Amino acid sequence: MRVDILLLMIVCGALTFLLRFSFIAGARFLPQSPALRHLLRYVPPTVLAALIAPEILMQNDALSLEPGNIRLWAALVALAAAYWTRHVLATIAAGMVALWLLQALVG
Amino acid sequence: MIPDACRSGFETRPSPDPMTYNIELPFSARFVTPPPNPFADDSSDVSMIPGARAEFLAGVQAEMPLLLGIVPFGLIFGVLGLAAGLPAWAVMSMSVIVLGGSSQIVFVQLWGVAAPFSVIGATVGIVNLRHLLYSADMAPYLSALPWRWKCVLSYLLTDEAYMVAVRRFRDGSVTAFRHWYLLGTGLTLWTGWVISTIVGVFVGRAIPDSWSLEFSIALTFIALLVLSVRRKSEICAALASGAAALALQSLPHKLWILAAAAIGMVVGLLVHRWWDEK
DSSP states (O other): OOHHHHHHHHHHHHHHHHHHHHHHHTGGGSOOOHHHHHHHTTHHHHHHHHHHHHHHHEETTEEOOSTTOHHHHHHHHHHHHHHHHOOHHHHHHHHHHHHHHHHHHHO | OHHHHHHTTOTTSOOOOGGGOOSOOOGGGGGGSOOOOTTSOTTSGGGGHHHHHHHHHHHHHHHGGGHHHHHHHHHHHHHHHHHTTOOHHHHHHHHHHTOOHHHHHHHHHHHHTTOOHHHHHHHHHHHGGGHHHHHHHHHHHHTTSOHHHHHHHHHTOOHHHHHHHHHHHHHSOOOTTTHHHHHHHHHHHHHHHHHHHHHHHHHGGGSOGGGOTTHHHHHHHHHHHHHHOOSHHHHHHHHHHHHHHHHTTTSGGGTHHHHHHHHHHHHHHHHIIIIITO
16 A cells, blocks of 8 residues: 555545635635625536536547537537436436447447 | 434524425425424424435435436546556545545546646646635535534535535525535435446446446536526526637646636626626
């Protein structure tokens, strides 16, 4: 057992915990402004979009908007499934099946 | 386990009035709330248990569908960790110690190229900076809780636990037990992530690359994104953030996640002022 790996992981875990704990612990330092509360309403859509966009639109570190980008098509199928069903399970299943079908078709 | 746990720390909290308990609970969760007992003393601890349990189970139930996307990602993480040269015990315990999917992937990628420890630590911290936003968003809802609750819920405040729970906190009714909902989403995510990592370490190599299981996490985020967007301003915020994330890819250490989110949030606020209110 290498202690250095364990220590590195504990530092990373402590950092992550402190980031999550920050304002929950120091809520009184957070300004009580309605504008800030409103701004934070946009945290879920903006963070999710920032995480998703490169995942489906970048291939080999370059923007890929061609029809050959099958992840883009599978993501669009998942987007449609989410919009119509409002269901997480259906969205993931539709997107994975679409990806597999496209992989089989395109080769 | 639940009855004992929820007795502690709530002696000073107001007991919930069953009549105000009108949030939209999943179908099955309605049945775990027993009818009000006319003989029960409202100030007794026992009368508080159903509220906590119903919230917890509603959180578990809301989080369960996400496991279809989380478990394949956990399997892949187990495989990537071993492939990067980390020992099996380290890969498995990282999912408990760090508990952050994308930052753990970055950790093993950097480990695989023998990056210095300082670079690995700094990058994990920067990748997880977005959790500051989750913490700020949840803080007002959790401010009255005892410290041990704040610590446990902070530890469990992952992307997926927050994204599901925040909808209940924003749109559901204000009850004394709603933090149990976050405990439910957080513990469900934790369990799925840790178990799938362990399974991935042992049998993950049997999964063919052609299954592209790593895509499941993007699909999970797509489902959460669609569910989190209702107004025009939220759609515009998401589009602006996605575009900014692509444009800012050259920023080091994945700083573009936070930068793109900040740009999207401001765009959302401006669009709301000019469009939603008209």
